[in-house]
Amino acid sequence: MAVMLQGVVATAALSSSAAFDSKGAQLPTVKFLLERKGGFLVDRSDRRLAVFASNARAQGVVATAALSSSAAFDSKGAQLPTVKFLLERKGGFLVDRSDRRLAVFASNARARSASRLVTNAVAAKTDKSTASAASKIGGHEILLFEALREGLEEEMDRDPRVCVMGEDVGHYGGSYKATKGLAKKYGDLRVLDTPIAENSFTGMAVGAAMTGLRPIVEGMNMGFLLLAFNQISNNCGMLHYTSGGQFKIPIVIRGPGGVGRQLGAEHSQRLESYFQSIPGIQMVACSTPYNAKGLMKAAIRSENPVILFEHVLLYNLKEKIPDEEYVLSLEEAEMVRPGEHITILTYSRMRYHVMQAAKTLVNKGYDPEVIDIRSLKPFDLYTIGNSVKKTHRVLIVEECMRTGGIGASLTAAINENFHDYLDAPIACLSSQDVPTPYAGTLEEWTVVQPAQIVTAVEQLCQ
């Protein structure tokens, strides 16, 4: 466990930025060595509670002598952020309220493999040096779809009310194998194959949730969930409210979306833009095996209906994730790469395009701060705001279409809240307002490419 804490540095380096809460009070930074107590690690950074949690319940403080200052920088010499560990005993297990450390680790792995990330390739094999560094730490390598399944399986073990329903999720294991083996383990009733009627099995899940189960609905492709819009909007999002709080709907709706590789227009939908307006639901997008598992678990445990957006091309990403159990916060963004010059906000697959562009930008002398917003509804305006206050320039890179996308809402939200801190208008790179063409070359050019990101940053930073 101790070896996992690479990257812990003194606060002084970052006290000017991330260490303040919304009232301007400085958040304490504590160095922790997490003790393995036969429990598991719950990883959440919840700023609202950060202050009181650290004051009231900080425990297990042992300076990690093993951590040298060299460990606090990544291979490019960029300083790793301060890691704040705020432990709270909650219901018998340790809740780690900061995911900086692991974000750092993930960004390490990403940075190294970014060089091999070609726009069309998705599964990036971690190189040997990363693997050997990781092996010192513990944890296990896993593909993203396996991470989803691991999260799902852990939650199904933990709570017998959790069940899965969708097309071909049972013995077939799901079209992207996210539920492989689960039907065998839990039975046909808990991993339910449904006939082809999205509106109806989503409705079925709503009814089951109102009666006490915690269903997870899998859309074979997010685009098909357009057929379930009625149930999602009129019932899923509303019934908790219109019933006066009598019935709750702790449902998770998940599935692959985004532009794949020549899947055609109907299978390349970005549904987050259509769903973002529905009151009563939460939306999150995963991008790495680490956050996929963590968000899956958090979504299942949430009492609200949550839509978890996965991406078709990211299922085979490989990463090392902790052996211990952990849950991420649904409302938190992830700091992928801290920087000074510009804030780049992105999520899902575009994160990788951004990181590839970041490599080029660093070579050109820029220092971009990359944030994977993860939480699409609501936005983590705390993390985003702090970043804007530091860099004063924002570039949003998304896969949604220009009109009415997540980027459009995010632009409005940032303008409204942080207008005074901006030195330049917010730039938003999105897909064009066209259905995704089938031809590979055309498809490639509807998706934002690293070269465009580099150009946009250069323009913004003039």
Next chain:
Amino acid sequence: MAVWLSRSGNVARHLNGKMGSLGILNRSLLSHPEPTHQRNSLPTSPIEQSYRNPAAFLGNSGTLFAVRHFESIQAETHHDSRYDEHENQLLDFPGGKVKFTSDMIFISESPDKRIKCYRVLDDNGRQIPGSSFQPLSKELSLRIYNDMVTLQTMDTIFYEAQRQGRISFYLTSNGEEAINIASAAALAIDDIVLPQYREPGVLLWRGFTLKEFADQCFGNKGDCGKGRQMPIHYGSRKHNYFTVSSPIATQLPQAVGAAYSLKMDKKDACVVTYFGDGATSEGDFHAALNFAAVMEAPVIFICRNNGWAISTSTSEQFRSDGVVVRGQAYGVRSIRVDGNDVIAVYSAVQRAREMAISEHRPILIEALTYRVGHHSTSDDSTKYRAVDEIEHWRSARDPVTRFGKWIELNGWWSNENESELRRNMRKKILHAIQVAEKVEKPLLADLFTDVYDHPPSNLLEQERLLRETIKRHPQDYPPDVPV
């Protein structure tokens, strides 16, 4: 794959005719209206030829299915003379064995005779001799009658209240009191009810008070829905009555989900969901019946076929023989019932409940009735239907009067009881309305709670802005809504 194959075996068993205790008719729908047919003179098709040599026909497909098929064919060649004639040959297809025929016969779009309707009481409230039904005790009968009169009176008075501008909207169940109360009486409190919106009688039976009905319609502080829904969108968790949601038929797949939940928990209860004739056109109806059958879920689907979906008559809604025939299309046991006959409805629902729970199957009940009132207070049905038609059903075919006659014939009820009941009920309901009218509305904070389990920052911000606005312009803010 293995699961699918075993399921197809199940289907085959069902096709061989499983008769239930009520004499389920599982072949009556297929009629052959053309007694004369021509033997077609097509040459022996390649398929027929290769049938003799199944290996040639199937040998190249390496699927598990083909191998099983091949095995079964081999077994049959040793048996009786199936191969001697072209008629009645049996062949496996996905879904089970099916007999062949060389007669090209189309199944008629409508059967010769419509499915019969089950009833016990005649129009004058007399029990038809020889009818099979579930007997009702005096106590139960009087309670049912009491609630039917309550529902009828409640509907009249609340409708008038809307016309007086005291509530914004109302929707009556005139003419459907028997379906409401009799079906509720046949259920247990553990059975989960997912209503459409014309079933307040079920909630009434379960113990929802007049005060609670009034509170919801006035959207005041006493409403357990916290004033968030339109009038008549009742919902009560403690009565196992899911909150009414306006869109039609959305509750049908939810009912299947709730039944799935009961099945997982192995509860001795079923789910009952109500819907009208119009709802059967929605996609959700078809998928829900299908799902329920496939999942073997204990749901009772009760269709109130009252002849009208706002202004759309059933002849414009569907061309099938009503709704009952659709059950078999999905593999769901069904029955058609006289919805204005309390004893028939009671008996059918009770039997359906037994079957649903013990046999783990869905049941479809089509209750024929008539929507005497307008669709809602936003509708004037005289615009699209004849006034005498409405009058006929209101008086001659009133389910309350009909059941009243029956209890009177049994010596359990008199005219004095009748007038006293109606007088008292009217007073009680008027009183409930007067009280509910004066109760405060829910707090402003309730606008923002329950959207999520805890209000997120954007909603807190929006609440703050709203309060600021109210502080600045207090004269524009309604006086009966506490801040």
